[in-house]
Amino acid sequence: QVKLVESGGGLVQPGGSLRLSCAGPGYTLGDYTIAWFRQAPGKEREGISCSSSGDGSTRYSDSAKGRFTISRDYARNLVYLQMDSLESEDTAVYYCAGVVFFGSCALTADEYENWGQGTQVTVSS
Numbered sequence: 405q406v407k408l409v410e411s412g413g414g415l416v417q418p419g420g421s422l423r424l425s426c427a428g429p430g431y432t433l434g435d436y437t438i439a440w441f442r443q444a445p446g447k448e449r450e451g452i453s454c455s456s457s458g459d460g461s462t463r464y465s466d467s468a469k470g471r472f473t474i475s476r477d478y479a480r481n482l483v484y485l486q487m488d489s490l491e492s493e494d495t496a497v498y499y500c501a502g503v504v505f506f507g508s509c510a511l512t513a514d515e516y517e518n519w520g521q522g523t524q525v526t527v528s529s
Contacts (some may be wrong), residue, residue: 406431408501457505462474
């Protein structure tokens, strides 16, 4: 199994931005469909965005559309989640997840086999 590692979380004021990174040391993330999920206290895990390794398609949740952008840096073997116009409701632990799959990606947690430990994002003034 691929051990994924998230980084880039932290405390940011409302309206601010953060960029999360997902790394897979020893593995080529370009071979994996990668998704970002988040889980706030007392809430279910929510799929935010995904990037397909096969057709290059991306998908966003309604809450992420227009504010978040998923991208890949193949040279650095990283997947990013750029988050802009952050709101207090975005406060959560953010996870990246991966699976070897070449179709269009999904925002369903059960589709993914490999997970990171998560990184905390707190949006507060």
